[in-house]
């Protein structure tokens with residue numbers, strides 16, 4: 001790979017040669033690929049090439065679409081793992097940001113109280129059920145979850161700081177939450193927090209046994225719907241029973257709503273399904289209006305006050321440098337108003353029900369390809385049959401030469417063909433390679449759902465051999 005010629009290697013350069021904003025906007029795909037490999041993540045490029053995604057350079061994004069440099073309009077059913085709830089560049093959120101800039105409003109406000117952060121925190125408290133009233137603002141889901149575990153641990157004290165978490169969980173990759181993210185790949189080289197225990201997700205008896213046998217467990221942390229695990233829900237009533245168990249044993253329940261929250265399931269928080277309230281929760285992803293990095297930990301007032309309520313404890317986990325930046329708060333405030341004004345939660349429910357119905361019909365039609373359709377609202381998992389045993393011998397060999405990861409799973413082939421031939425983008429799944437995730441923006445229309453289903457059926461109709469050979473012909477052949 002040739003290095004981009006732009007970098008000045010001279011050790012005495014007064015001013016390094018820097019890309020300007022205009023130059024950055026005009027870079028071509030080949031140069032971006034070189035820069036990505038040289039400075040960001042060469043290993044990741046392998047996977048982008050495998051899927052043919054390295055050929056795409058997005059120029060703009062509007063509503064449900066990415067628009068590429070060569071004018072393709074890509075329908076976004078990926079939604080940035082739920083970060084694009086409002087669609088790309090929602091006009092009201094963009095306008096609120098522009099006005100904020102035109103008025104020369106301040107961004108960083110560490111010395112004073114911020115009216116924007118205060119209003120956003122009040123909005124989140126107004127939306128959240130029960131006394132989930134106290135808000136810590138950060139920039140990412142991991143940061144919100146770090147804050148969630150810390151407030152719970154501080155409130156419980158050292159004698160009750162053991163954390164119970166779920167198998168196949170994903171709570172982020174920063175040092176603290178990594179210990180409760182159940183992935184050997186992500187965890188293996190790092191020293192983890194030791195006082196933790198794992199149970200199968202959605203198994204209330206396993207939780208009961210753990211809490212009854214170990215009084216040092218003080219915190220239960222779980223995603224309400226597992227995203228990285230492949231869109232997996234706990235049985236109806238699970239959260240109600242968990243709430244009762246936590247109350248009985250003096251345990252705090254931390255609900256990770258980073259991916260499933262913010263209206264995606266048709267309710268603002270997915271835990272509302274069971275009519276109960278956790279002690280602490282966390283939001284991120286689309287919270288910044290799909291324009292800004294924004295995460296929030298929301299704690300019950302009683303828990304927060306116990307942890308940080310006194311002047312002596314107030315600064316233990318207080319505002320970080322970029323927590324509650326002005327424009328990020330404005331984006332979030334406008335986004336929350338848009339969510340209600342445009343009935344995006346109602347739309348998520350309606351379009352989600354429609355998609356589930358159409359996908360289930362496809363499952364009945366293509367039982368050799370589709371194993372299960374699951375999810376709620378616009379958080380849908382499409383699980384494919386494992387084809388490691390059934391893949392025709394001839395193609396199996398060719399696929400194995402490309403990458404081991406492609407061997408048993410149809411998802412990579414299907415996702416690559418959807419993009420290449422239909423301009424439709426879907427998401428893959430960390431822990432279950434047989435699951436495609438559909439998490440489109442909450443503004444998706446019935447027509448766009450039909451467009452997706454038509455594209456998906458076109459690919460499915462080719463059968464295993466047709467899908468794999470189509471991939472080998474169209475994507476693997478162009479790999480380079």
Ligand SMILES: Cc1ncc(COP(=O)(O)O)c(C=O)c1O
Nearest residue numbers: 140141142170171172223258259
């Ligand atoms: C449930 C859940 N929690 C936490 C995180 C971490 O969020 P971030 O990537 O913003 O740090 C994610 C990210 O995918 C997530 O899905």
